[in-house]
Amino acid sequence: MKLQFIFIFLFTLLFTACSVKPLEPVSFEKVNKEISFVKDIKPILDNRCVSCHSCYNSPCQLKLSSFEGLERGGTKADLYANRMNAENPTRLFVDATNEKAWRGKGFFSVVDFLENSNESIMMQYLFQKDKNPLNIGTYSPETDKLSCVKDKEELAIFFDENPHKGMPYGFPALKKEEYNLLMTWLNEGAIDDTKKDDFNNFERTQIKKFEEFLNNKDIKHQVTSRYIYEHLFLAHITFDEKSGNFFELIRSRTPSGYKPQIIATRFPYDEVEEPFYYRFRKIESTIVHKTHMVYGLDDKKLERYNELFIKPIWEQKPYLPPYDSKISANALRTFEQIPASSRYQFLLDDIHYIIMTFIRGPVCKGQIALNVINDHFWVMFMDPKYDLTLQDKYFLHDNIPNLSIPNEYGEDPSLFKTFKALDNYELAKKYETNKALIYKQYYPKGLSLDAIWKGNQKEQNDAILTIYRHFDSASVHKGALGDIPKTLWVIDFPLLERIYYSLVAGFDVFGNTAHQLLVRTHMDRLRIEGESNFLEFLPKESRQDYFNSWYEGWLAQYLAVYIPSNNSVDIKYQTKDFKKEFANKILDYTNTKKDSINFIEDNYKKSEIKKAYNTKEEIEETFKTLTLPNSSEIIKHFTDGETNLAHIRIKMNSGENLVYTLVINRWHKNVALLFDEESRLDPSKDRINIVRGFIGSYPNIFVVVNQNDLGDFFNLLQTYKNTPADDKRISKYAINRANPNFWEHFDWFDKEFKKQDALQYGLFDLNRYISRAVKP
Numbered sequence: 156m157k158l159q160f161i162f163i164f165l166f167t168l169l170f171t172a173c174s175v176k177p178l179e180p181v182s183f184e185k186v187n188k189e190i191s192f193v194k195d196i197k198p199i200l201d202n203r204c205v206s207c208h209s210c211y212n213s214p215c216q217l218k219l220s221s222f223e224g225l226e227r228g229g230t231k232a233d234l235y236a237n238r239m240n241a242e243n244p245t246r247l248f249v250d251a252t253n254e255k256a257w258r259g260k261g262f263f264s265v266v267d268f269l270e271n272s273n274e275s276i277m278m279q280y281l282f283q284k285d286k287n288p289l290n291i292g293t294y295s296p297e298t299d300k301l302s303c304v305k306d307k308e309e310l311a312i313f314f315d316e317n318p319h320k321g322m323p324y325g326f327p328a329l330k331k332e333e334y335n336l337l338m339t340w341l342n343e344g345a346i347d348d349t350k351k352d353d354f355n356n357f358e359r360t361q362i363k364k365f366e367e368f369l370n371n372k373d374i375k376h377q378v379t380s381r382y383i384y385e386h387l388f389l390a391h392i393t394f395d396e397k398s399g400n401f402f403e404l405i406r407s408r409t410p411s412g413y414k415p416q417i418i419a420t421r422f423p424y425d426e427v428e429e430p431f432y433y434r435f436r437k438i439e440s441t442i443v444h445k446t447h448m449v450y451g452l453d454d455k456k457l458e459r460y461n462e463l464f465i466k467p468i469w470e471q472k473p474y475l476p477p478y479d480s481k482i483s484a485n486a487l488r489t490f491e492q493i494p495a496s497s498r499y500q501f502l503l504d505d506i507h508y509i510i511m512t513f514i515r516g517p518v519c520k521g522q523i524a525l526n527v528i529n530d531h532f533w534v535m536f537m538d539p540k541y542d543l544t545l546q547d548k549y550f551l552h553d554n555i556p557n558l559s560i561p562n563e564y565g566e567d568p569s570l571f572k573t574f575k576a577l578d579n580y581e582l583a584k585k586y587e588t589n590k591a592l593i594y595k596q597y598y599p600k601g602l603s604l605d606a607i608w609k610g611n612q613k614e615q616n617d618a619i620l621t622i623y624r625h626f627d628s629a630s631v632h633k634g635a636l637g638d639i640p641k642t643l644w645v646i647d648f649p650l651l652e653r654i655y656y657s658l659v660a661g662f663d664v665f666g667n668t669a670h671q672l673l674v675r676t677h678m679d680r681l682r683i684e685g686e687s688n689f690l691e692f693l694p695k696e697s698r699q700d701y702f703n704s705w706y707e708g709w710l711a712q713y714l715a716v717y718i719p720s721n722n723s724v725d726i727k728y729q730t731k732d733f734k735k736e737f738a739n740k741i742l743d744y745t746n747t748k749k750d751s752i753n754f755i756e757d758n759y760k761k762s763e764i765k766k767a768y769n770t771k772e773e774i775e776e777t778f779k780t781l782t783l784p785n786s787s788e789i790i791k792h793f794t795d796g797e798t799n800l801a802h803i804r805i806k807m808n809s810g811e812n813l814v815y816t817l818v819i820n821r822w823h824k825n826v827a828l829l830f831d832e833e834s835r836l837d838p839s840k841d842r843i844n845i846v847r848g849f850i851g852s853y854p855n856i857f858v859v860v861n862q863n864d865l866g867d868f869f870n871l872l873q874t875y876k877n878t879p880a881d882d883k884r885i886s887k888y889a890i891n892r893a894n895p896n897f898w899e900h901f902d903w904f905d906k907e908f909k910k911q912d913a914l915q916y917g918l919f920d921l922n923r924y925i926s927r928a929v930k931p
Contacts, residue, residue, distance in 0.1 A: 175315045178307060181274045181282035183338035184331075190340045192222060192347050199333050200225070201441050202902065203323050206921040207296055209443040211235075211664055214296045214324070215303035217265065218247055220441040222347040227257045228264045231303045234664065242665040248439070249419050263305040266345040276304060277322075278341050283314050284321025284328045290893040290928035294325025297922050325928060326921070327897050352414070352437055354400045361394040362402070362435045365452055366411045368460065369404075369433035374473040379464040380433055381476075382490050382498070385660055388423040389512055390450035391438060396914050400437060401449070407434040423660050424489070426478030444917030445628070445852035448511050459504065463497040470494070470548075484563040484661050486652050488555050495545045499648040502655075503536065503608065507617055507633055509651070510534065512659045514622065514629045515852075526832050527678045530624045530820040531844070532640045535741065537647040537688070541606035543593050544648050550593055551649060557586035560653050561673035562661030580716050583680050587687065591720035594691070601723035602691055604744045607645070618745035623818050623850065625799045628923075630851045637753045637820070637844045638782070639738040642705050644685030645692070654681050672829075679827060683715055692724055693733045701734060708835075711825035751775070753782050753844045761786070764873065768865040771813060774805065777869050778815070778845040789875040790819050790841050798925060800851045801889075802904055803858040805865070814907060816851065817858075818844045849908045853923040857890040857900050864888070886929060893928035 190196065200219045208219040211234050218224030224247050232242070243260070244250045251257045254264075265276040274282075304310045313320070323329070329337065340346075369380040384404055391401040406427055408416040415434040418427050471492040476483070483489050490498060502509050544551045559582065594602070610618030621636040622629060646654075662674055686705065690698040698719045706715045730736050742749060752775050762780045765773065781787045798819065805813040822840035823832075860868045864887070871884050890900045901921075909916040 175311050178279060178311050178314070179282075179286075181278050181338070183282070183285075183342075184335045185342070186336050186339040190336065190343070190346075192340070192345075193349055195336055196340050197222075197441075199329070199337055201918065202905075203326075203329060203333070203898065205441050205443065205918055206901075207324065209441070209918070209920065210446060212297055212920075212922060216245065216262075218440070220443065221247070221439050222349055223247060224440070225266060225345070226254050226264075226347075227251075228262045228266070229303055229305070230260075230262045231305070232261060237668045239667055241663065241667045241670065244419070244421060244663075244665045246419075249417055266341060269307050269310075272307065273342070275341055276310065278338055279310055279314075280322040281329070281334060281338060282321070283318065284323065285334055287318045287321060288328040289319055289930075290325055290327075291319045292928060293926040294320075294892065294928060295923075295926040296324055325924075325926075326892055327895055349439065351439065354437055355395065355398055358394045358398060358400060358402075361452065363411065364454075364457060366432070366434060368457060370411070374475060375465060375469070377475060378473055378490065378493060379460070382464075382486070382493060383460070383501075384433055385423045385486070386502075386509070386655070387450060389446075389448060389516070389659065390508065391442070391447055392435065392450050392452055393914070394452055396451070399913075401442065402435040402437055405434055405436050406431045407436075408432075409434070421663060421665075422480075422484075424478065424480070424483035442917040443852075443920065444915075445920050446515060447915065447917035448508055448515055449914055450505060450508050463501055464493065467494055467497060481563045484656060485555075485558070485560055486656050486660075487551065487558055487649060491552065491555070495551055495648060496539055498652070499539055499542065499545055502648075502651055503539070504611065506536065506611075507620065507631065509655065510620055510622075510631045513654055514631045516659050516662065525624055525627055525629055526829070527675055527682060527826055528622065528624055528629070529640070529642055529823055529826055531637050531818075532622055532642045532644060533635055533738075534620045534622060534644045534646060534685070535618065535689070535745075536608040536651070537645060538606055538608040539648075541598075541602070542647045543590075543597055547593060547597070550589075554586055554589055554649075557582045557589070558649055558653060560657045560661065561677050562657055564670070564673065580680075583684075583716065584718055587684070587718040587720075591718070591722055594720070595722045598722075598725070600725040603725040604692075604740060606692075607741060607744065609745050616747065619741070619747050623820070623844070625818070625851050625853060626923075628851065628853050632846075632850060634750075635742060635747050635754075636750050636846060638750070638755050638842070639735055641822070642686055643689045643734075643738070644682075645688035646685055647688060650681060650684050650688070654678075657681065675829065679715070682826075683717060687717060687719075691720060691722060692726060692737055694724055694728060695719070695721060697733050705825065706827055707824040711827040715825070715827045750844075752779050752846070755779075755783065764866060764869045766866045768862060774813065774865065775845075777865075781869065781872055782843055782845060784840065784842055787843050787872050789872050790843055791838050792875065792877050793819070798855050800854055801856045801858050802849060802854045803860065804904065804907075805860050805862065807862045812907065814848055814904075814911070816846045816849055818846060818850065820844060848911055849904075852917075853920045854904075855923055856925050857904055858888050859890060859900060860888050886931075889925075891927075891929045891931070892924055894931055 204219040207213065208217050210218070215229035216232070216234060217229040218227070227247060230245070232245075234242070245260055245262075251260060268275055302309060302313050304313050321328075328334070368376070369383070371377070371380070384406070387404045390404065392404060393401055405415060405417045406420070408418055408429065408431065410432045411434065415436040417436065418429070418431055420427065469492055473492060476489045476492070539545055608618060610616065616633045619635045621632045621634060623632070623636075657674055657677055663670060686702070690701060693701065699717070702715075702717045702719070703712060706712050726737070726740070728736055741747075761783060762776050764777055768774050768777075800819075801817040803815045803817060805815070807813065820842050822837045824835045824837060828835065867884070868888055871881065875881050890897060894900070905918065908919070
């Protein structure tokens with residue numbers, strides 16, 4: 156019997172192998188000119204490939220945002236797979252510096268000719284798309300089971316089973332001239348002509364100033380430089396906003412005057428045993444929006460660093476802190492010698508950047524991590540003058556043992572350490588109790604509005620930040636966008652620092668599943684701490700009820716440990732809707748404008764949809780009506796991970812274009828649980844927000860509406876029924892991935908974004924574009 160099974164298996168294997176059609180030789184028209192990678196090839200890759208191939212979530216980790224990424228190639232390793240042990244990092248430009256080293260790490264070439272062939276994997280993918288341009292079925296690069304083929308046999312099997320899955324994956328094929336140009340360049344050996352370290356003299360001068368400051372051997376400077384580096388290691392640093400150049404701060408083997416040579420460490424606070432220098436290295440990759448976190452350095456910033464860190468007298472004699480991960484993973488311990496007020500002000504000076512690192516961070520995708528937050532909330536900050544963790548010289552020091560973060564266990568924690576950390580709520584309880592006592596001691600009447608930070612006077616509109624979650628990505632924005640959200644946070648210094656070191660400096664996307672679980676569950680406690688800080692500004696008798704309304708269900712309330720204080724509040728309330736009244740008060744106090752489209756006043760009257768629209772004001776008034784609860788029927792049908800973010804272009808008859816982003820805010824009964832999120836959603840309470848311009852990095856759909864069609868478009872949003880007739884109406888406005896003019900629409904939105912905000916501009920990511928291909 157066993158022999159019979161072996162025979163059947165071998166026969167099946169032989170039959171399958173024989174039935175696979177051999178690869179057809181690629182064909183293209185050779186371009187007879189000298190081809191430049193920079194001038195001819197890179198624009199094609201940027202405009203048609205980088206939108207899916209630029210980060211860890213790139214299919215097969217193939218990054219096409221630089222020649223080095225193209226040369227590195229792909230891998231079969233699934234970065235986001237559950238794993239017992241941490242993986243060795245594979246960060247481009249960091250963990251290997253040449254093609255040979257990447258081959259040793261399991262990456263295979265996509266541009267080298269295959270065995271006994273004069274064509275490469277990339278040429279075959281492009282050829283197959285050119286031969287089979289139709290998009291059939293669904294395409295979801297992040298969730299589809301991709302084979303990540305590495306040789307001719309695997310290619311033949313893949314295309315035999317998937318003839319319509321060439322590249323660009325699930326989008327229209329390249330134009331013939333683009334196709335022929337790219338194929339000719341690949342056929343001729345894929346030669347690079349990129350000029351490295353190409354930046355202007357002003358930038359060189361500024362870099363020299365900051366490298367001198369950061370590499371000063373004085374102990375005070377060394378401690379300060381380490382603190383700055385650990386908060387800027389992910390920053391896209393600009394010295395000249397008009398140049399278009401961005402730099403990263405690294406630890407290098409070489410001093411100023413020599414080419415930077417990065418020293419690869421897993422975390423920015425890992426010890427480097429050899430001599431190193433802080434250096435600025437030009438970012439050579441194409442800028443993509445999902446990782447673009449801009450931080451400006453100029454002479455004023457250099458003076459600010461001196462003002463915050465060097466000029467003040469430190470109460471402790473400066474010393475070089477250790478690199479022991481059990482200490483260095485928690486900056487509250489590592490940098491205790493630096494005045495806490497200086498550290499907090501450093502963070503507040505660029506608070507939008509700091510919060511953005513939590514949101515964009517090193518992950519690229521992370522629905523499991525992001526289901527720890529609500530879809531829409533506002534964040535405020537404690538004023539340094541009222542933050543007792545700064546004002547009381549003993550409180551923070553005495554409570555550092557209660558402020559540990561699980562990242563101290565590293566990228567590969569054991570199960571024992573994991574369950575021990577998950578079960579340890581006592582430190583959080585102790586800290587909250589101690590904090591309530593000291594605040595009652597200093598402020599017996601309770602906190603007033605004065606305790607909320609008013610923002611940077613020279614850069615208004617950052618006293619309140621808005622965070623939108625877009626399923627497995629998120630975005631952060633200056634000002635109070637949307638209506639009054641379900642929850643609000645108030646962040647003080649120790650909370651801000653711990654979130655940063657937990658989610659950014661101490662998070663390892665290559666870590667094991669236990670590490671990622673610890674970080675996610677720890678964020679539950681940090682979220683509750685931010686919400687608890689906010690509740691201190693509401694009457695004490697209302698706090699528990701508000702908290703319970705955010706955590707519906709007995710299990711959520713069991714897991715969400717809240718320690719309400721008995722402290723009073725020094726704010727006079729006139730109504731029983733305390734949250735709403737506080738929100739209105741804080742908007743006035745911080746001089747933050749209400750969102751003119753999405754904020755709903757008490758006396759607001761719903762407007763009717765017009766047959767014709769003549770002005771921007773009329774359009775936005777209808778948008779406002781559609782943001783009301785249950786006013787947009789379409790969101791009841793499209794509230795999954797594919798349809799949370801739409802970029803809308805309205806083509807006015809005058810030639811003007813209006814751009815808005817439609818965001819779906821899903822209502823969660825609670826965000827206290829790790830899995831089964833769908834069971835905790837309540838679509839009847841979902842709302843949309845309409846925001847001027849572009850937000851988010853991952854558009855799910857592009858929408859184009861002519862002015863004369865606005866009445867029909869708004870009616871469709873309001874009255875949509877899941878019928879073939881309404882689906883046909885949608886197809887008039889929504890640009891499906893199979894639309895033959897898709898790339899023209901993509902190019903328009905891309906160029907418009909760059910025109911609106913060149914500094915913050917980066918390419919959108921199309922990995923999460925709505926997956927179903929519909930024949931036009």
